[in-house]
Amino acid sequence: EDKVVQSPLSLVVHEGDTVTLNCSYEVTNFRSLLWYKQEKKAPTFLFMLTSSGIEKKSGRLSSILDKKELFSILNITATQTGDSAIYLCAGRLNAGGTSYGKLTFGQGTILTVHP
Amino acid sequence: KAGVTQTPRYLIKTRGQQVTLSCSPISGHRSVSWYQQTPGQGLQFLFEYFSETQRNKGNFPGRFSGRQFSNSRSEMNVSTLELGDSALYLCASSGLATDTQYFGPGTRLTVL
Numbered sequence: 001e002d003k004v005v006q007s008p009l010s011l012v013v014h015e016g017d018t019v020t021l022n023c024s025y026e027v028t029n030f031r032s033l034l035w036y037k038q039e040k041k042a043p044t045f046l047f048m049l050t051s052s053g054i055e056k057k058s059g060r061l062s063s064i065l066d067k068k069e070l071f072s073i074l075n076i077t078a079t080q081t082g083d084s085a086i087y088l089c090a091g092r093l094n095a096g097g098t099s100y101g102k103l104t105f106g107q108g109t110i111l112t113v114h115p
Numbered sequence: 116k117a118g119v120t121q122t123p124r125y126l127i128k129t130r131g132q133q134v135t136l137s138c139s140p141i142s143g144h145r146s147v148s149w150y151q152q153t154p155g156q157g158l159q160f161l162f163e164y165f166s167e168t169q170r171n172k173g174n175f176p177g178r179f180s181g182r183q184f185s186n187s188r189s190e191m192n193v194s195t196l197e198l199g200d201s202a203l204y205l206c207a208s209s210g211l212a213t214d215t216q217y218f219g220p221g222t223r224l225t226v227l
Contacts, residue, residue, distance in 0.1 A: 032214045042119075042205065042218040043158075088158065092214045100170040101148040101163025101209070103216060108157060 002026065004091050006106035014114050017079050021109045023089035024071040031092045033072050034103065035063055038086040046074070046087075079113045086110050117142065119208050119219035127225045133194040136222045140187050140208030147189040148216060149181060152203040161204075164189050193224075201226045 003026045013019055025033065032050045036043035047056040049065035049072060056063050060079075065072045076083055090103035120139045128134050140147050149161040160173040164183035181191045187208075193200055203223050207216035 034215065036218075041203070041220045045215055045217060048213075048215050090158075100165065101146050101216075102160045102171050102173070103148070103158075103214075104160070105150075105158040 002091060002093060002104045004089060004104050004106035006087075006089055006109050008109060009107060010110040010112070012112045012114065013079055015080055017113075018075065018077045019079060019111065021074040021076075021087050021089075021111070022071065023073070023106055025089075025091045025104075025106075026070065029093045030067065030070075033065055034090045034092065035072075035074050036088040036090065038088060038108070039084075043088055076111075079111075081113050081115055084111055084113045119206060119217055121204075121206055121219040121222050123222060124220065125223045125225075127227065128196050129227050130196055130198060132196050133192065134196060134224060136191045136193075136204055136206075136224075138189045138191070138206035138208075138219055140189070140206075141210075141217055144208035144210050144217075145187050146209045147183060147187065148207045148209070149189070149191050150205045150207065151175070152205055152221070153201075158205070161191070196226045198226050200224065 005024050007022045034048045035046040047063045052067040060077045063074045086108040088108045090105045122137045146165045148163040150158045152158045162181050163171040167183045178194045183189045203221045205218050205221045207218045209216045
């Protein structure tokens, strides 16, 4: 069964710290890995990764995928209180009809940034 | 472009009732996926519709069903509600040739 595991499950830091969130996956016929940020309601899209070793970057956030070791990391530098949220990673497999529209999510990492 | 919209935002029902939730995808998106989010189980895939056809289904009982209309709007129905159905129900839409799903704000369902 496809599985996505995130660590740590929760993290408390102070503003200005750098954090690294981990996501490992066991997804047969891997196709892509996605990161989302969920604050109050809707998860908002951050990154989609399909190729190993290519870093995606957006402001203070960056992410990279290692397809050989089956994991991804999400880095946030110079954290701010507005970064407090649940960070979710999700795997998408490529198995024909059984893969359509299905993302397999990890449990999420709850990040709390104190001023 | 307007984002994914869901109605209603909140619902309170009692056990045994049924409920219908609605989702309007981003304009031009034809795929709509539904997820259930609970504190214990996280986000779990319910089903996905594309061009009015269900293409994929998660491991949920038959009480959970859905449909999609010709304008890509989708509805999800839960019959004979149970206490355990209390959750945030999220729908997400995606365009062709992309795995990126964009989520709506969700419908918070409480079953008493």
